[in-house]
Amino acid sequence: MSLVNLKIDNIDVQAKAGTTILQAARQVGIVIPTLCAWTEINHTPGACRVCMVEVDGQRSLIAACVFPVGEGMVVRTNSARVRTARKMVVELLLSNHPLECNYCNRNGNCELQKVAEIVGLRDVRFEQPVFDKEEWIDHSSLSIVRDMRKCINCHRCITVCESIQTVSVLTPAFRGKDIRVSPAFDLPLVESNCVACGQCILACPVGALHEKEDIDEVWAVLQDRTKHVVVQEAPAIRAALGEEFGMPPGSLVTGKMIAALRRLGFDKVFDTNFTADLTIIEEGNELLKRVKEGGTLPMITSCSPGWIKFCEHFYPDLLDHLSTCKSPQQMFGALAKTYYAEFAGIEPKDIVVVSIMPCTAKKFEAARPEMTSSGYRDVDYVLTTRELARMIKEAGIDFNTLPDEGYDAPMGEYTGAGTIFGATGGVMEAAIRTVYAVVTGEDLPDLNIAPVRGLDGVKEATLAVGALGDVKVAVAHGLGNARRLLDKIRKGTADYAFIEVMCCPGGCISGGGGPIPTDNAIRQLRAAALYQDDALVQTYRQSHESPSIKKIYETFLKEPLGQKSHELLHTHYLRRGDELPQSTYEEVWENPERHA
């Protein structure tokens, strides 16, 4: 790659040919504010016009995020002309943005706020529009709220939905001042193919997209003395929650998290990792059964509800490939209201199950009508990592100085295999450890299975598993990557036995409910924390070694894939792609009010 020499603000810079002025400026520590560019997903529409810079010889200002560096180029990023333009552009953005910063979901963590600070804006000289909230806010989804009043049209959500997740639910609608991002025909989100992954929320620089909050409801049950409230936390929470309190990414805060949850008033603090281990036993046995009995292969994991909904919408023909195992969250809910109810002698109707998830799709999953095998709604409330952090702050808990505390029995114990569920490849790694042990009767020589770790989009591995011979597996994270494997299955060229799919890029550690920002560097740090938990913290590293798992089979479930398991831990799926109304243009035009 050849290098070009240029001057930015009188500093000599050498940059690779083809890099943008923005990147070159960053190299030498010059901050050019920007709102729409997100180079990690190749999103540089050049739309917000905040990153304008002056380049000698150019008639007008140019957008640094898209303009390539050139030999001998002279760039000014802080001339009066540049500062005036930037300030005006941000002022214009704010002139059409509800100034609800004090009570916005993104208060303090908003890129527009930050950019307004950088450009030194002190006044918005235009009259604020009055927005009709009914018209502009879409509450229809169980997971995601679209507050289009706040949208600044950076279109990052569109790109992440379209090119990373290949769901393509969001698109710009209308023109000019009326432009807004919305599902096709401006339908409510719930009527679209949205899989509720929430990656759009992570992409959103402002508060236009956020999770549907269940905080008030959870506060209410915590206050209710007739309710016994138990809580479970997904593996990824402990590796990310610290960031909400100013800790560096990758801080493992399991003990403080448990302590915080107790102080919030949860009666029992359990762990989703317990049911993650259980999932390995059930799913591992399901895989073995399919292999031995000639069931549908490759089998694909089913822990990730966004992924499940994606498959239901776009690949209804491949639903048989999905493991019938419920996700660990749902297994937990079903057992909390059966196994734990018996154990503690509490009426299941009085038990409230709250989940802390890095995921917005989990809110949708918990509300699926199938998820009532305990006789009640198995999981009552799902909070995202961010929501939990807000509750901790609201309760006045100084998270950083909390003592480490431990889990309650009997659903708190977990192994290293359970914890790595939070990172892409983790389920696969955990499953291989156990399947290998079950088939061969001995442990893997090295429990760290490197080929399935890391952020490559599709990872493959082939392992010799005793009598089964070579087993080929694949791991995909992010739905665009999943699509590549699914298309292979459709074509009949997928010779895998087992596939792990996680909806979100990087797995649950960068779910749509996690801390913002999330990028690849942060993903790696969070994943490292989980591998650290697995390798260094936990006593056991294989699910089948967990005493609590052994105990639940002895006392309650009896055997993997048994009758009880079938009732409580397994599920079935919907062919949404077949059932969704296939509206024609004519139908849409005939019912304009429905689509208006």
Next chain:
Amino acid sequence: MFRAHLLLCGGTDCTASGSPEVKKALVAELLKRGLSEEIKLVETGCNGFCAMGPIMVVYPEGVVYMSVTPEDIPELVEEHLVKGRVLDRLLYREPAVDAVIPTMQDIPFFALQELRVLRNRGLIDPEVLEEYIARDGYAGMAKALTSMTPEQIVEEILDSGLRGRGGAGFPTGLKWRFAASASGDVKYVLCNADEGDPGAFMDRSVLEADPHAVLEGMVIAAKAIGAHNGYIYCRAEYPLAIHRLNVAISQAKEAGLLGDDILGTGFNFDLQIYQGAGAFVCGEETALMTSIEGKRGMPRPRPPFPAVSGLWQKPSVLNNVETLANIGQIIARGAAWYSSIGTEKSKGTKVFALTGDVNNVGLVEVPMGTKLGTIVFDIGGGIPKGKKFKAAQLGGPSGGCIPVEHLNAPVDYEKVAELGAIMGSGGLIVMNEDNCAVDMARFFMDFCQDESCGKCTPCREGTKRMLEILTNITQGKGKEGDIEMLEQMAAVIEDSALCGLGQTAPNPVLSTLRYFRQEYEEHIREHKCRAAVCTALFKSPCQHTCPIEMDIPSYIALVRAERLEDAYKILLKTNPFPSVCGRVCDHKCQTKCRRGQMDEPIAIKFLKRFITDNASRPKITAVPVTRKETIAVVGAGPAGLTAARDLAQRGYKVTVFEELPQPGGMLRWAIPSYRLPRHILDGEIDDVRALGVEILCNTRVGRDIPFEKIEKDFDYIYLAPGAHKSQPMGIQGEDLQGVYGGVEFLRDFNNNETAWTSGEKTLGAKVAVIGGGNSAIDAARCAARMGAEVTILYRRLRQDMPAAVEEIEAAEHEGIHIEYLVAPTKIEGKNGKVKAICLEKMRLGDFDRSGRKRPEPIEGSEYILGVDSVIAAIGQMPDLSFVPQDSGISVNKWDCFDLAEDSKSQTSRAQFYAGGDAVTGPDTVIAAIAAGHQAADDIDAAIRLKNGEEPWEEPAEEHIDVPFVVDEESMEAPQVSMPELDAVTRIQSFAEVELGFSRADAIKEATRCLRCDAEI
């Protein structure tokens, strides 16, 4: 062989105005008369003269028939085709001279054009390939494919100097060279037919009239850059263009002119039409390509440029329809031929869609560098209804306006940009004086706001906010700082928007600010819209336009209700001289009367006179002097007397000093009594006296009373001496006996009427009057009444005369001869007396700043007119010699008073105020009255401010209830005409010519009022 060809225009406009029905009727008529074998009917594409459609040209004579209807057909066939007589009533009438012109080659609209792009318009049937080929069609393509290398083609186009006709004017050859040198085996040639500017329709007409020319251009471009596929991106709103293109494409494919192995050369090029949904932004090249790709048509940042990475990331060339239509001819005839016309940097011709307030709406093609004025006035036939040209908007919403002072500007890329507009695709919207600059900017900003795709912030939010400010200004909600805010936003939006739409969206605002900033300021500060367009600013256009805002709708309503006493009271509220104004006002109110858009404006002036003639004059009682300050007024004309009246009404002691023996100023000394009888004037002056105002006549300040004395004796002095001195002609012989200045003659005449009428004083038998203003006409009509043979000599044309049209007509009726385009060079005398006047004929040259063509002498055209007197009424100026040079009162180079900055009446010395003609130069009565009001307000305000008093408040007046009666439907009806003495009778005496409305006339006229003041 046919003995005649009938070329009927089948363009979209003529189709809309009924050419299909005409065609049917023609076919039937020819069949009926058995002429089908002798006469051939051809349906052509757009002929260009769209406003006059349906158009039919009859060859071989080239006679053009306009606005043909099916009902005309039997007569037309009978007259022209059977009897061989041209049917006059369907011929073109030249608006300026009102004469018919039968043939195309003689109609200026056609004659002054240079057709290259439009060379086949109206001549061939666009759906017949052979007709195109017969006109050398595809010759350029054949040459390019058989005997030229791609490099040679690019070179030829570069040499021709052809620049992109889509707007930016980028050299076409250069664009091709970039694409030709881009690597890649797949490339595209694209034609931009997404014409979306308001008022632009040249691309559509080319596609409809000559579709093969575009295809030919595309094939040549394809050969030049090495492309084998192309698209024509045409908006779906152009069904006829798309139909003809489809026909042309299939014909060309059939004939081996398109597709595989074109003309057997082995070169392949195929193309298809992509129909756009009509978003303006899709005319932007990257948005257009995105749209063809099937995505939402939004622009993307450049680089990469389309020549490197365009449609589907392949090297692409996008050219506009007009650009491509030039290509075939350039190749066939050579670059030198092409570049032989045009200007240094802009070669060839440009097609303009000429629309708006212009007589000849249509499509015109002229060489680059043609003067704007030539296009608007000579080809366009000027502005309808005698209105004034205000500006031409060039380049649509991305462009700017070019005002009257730049009518001489040669229209080419450089000049247009220098003037703050852009060439654009060639939309040329003519705007007359009835267009408001702010509203114009608001209209285009509204368009841009609607058409913004919404992708980038400056365009999406900026156009919205600019529109908001502009809308506020037009609604009277503008505030100080708005203009600066607009400028600031415009600069940032231009500098930072993503694509051309946003970058150019502020242009109309910037350009109107450049040329009409004052109008913005008037809107903001005075809530005044001089064009009477911004309805939120006023009750009715007439009242708003009146310099003293007379409550016109109310007094007209009261005439209709026959409550004349009340109507009179309303007149006097604002106007001390209603019976004068009812006779001699220039009635600006009527120029903006909405009724005028329907048929004719209301005769407001005549109704005013009717009130004062028929109601009893309200009794005036003296107002006691209640204020200590004393005020002197110099000059007892309308300005001075109005100020005196207002100040007296507020309790001031006012003394008026008048040099002449009687008060009235120009009303008495310039306007002849046949227009304004003296007793009428006296009555109104008496009313001013009755208030307590003292008028001292025969008292010239500086002669009869020292300047220093009034300076000492009075607290404030209002200087309104008028402009009573004629401008000299500056020619030899001006000092001869018998040469008069216009106002000097009139003053002398009015002062010594008996002497003149009795023959004691005489002008002689033959009189020449020089000039075209009201004074010239007045002098001429006075001379005629003394029995002289009068000739008015004017150096321009009738439509350029500043005098009122009614006055010119009246003079003509009275037998006065007017010679146009003539100017005096010398006056010859004998024995010190005038004997003859030497004249020189003039021709009209460039436009002057007033928008009129400047007269230039024709060499060798001198001639002599024998006359006994010469009256030079070419202009007036004030005589301010009474003001001492050391007075500190500043006088400017036009011999007028300078006013203090930020004041409308104060001079450079705080004690002195000034107004009327002595400030403005010769102006109207109503302007002088307005100036008087202004001065009175300002003097009173200054006094009160000095005394620490509250500002004056108008005392509560008697409430007059104004009925609101309006007819459900208004039938078209012309203005009721004013009864007058016939010409033969009236030149016998100085009796009033206009006799006044009868009661029935007045009520009928008042009933025509549309009551724009209604609040609904």
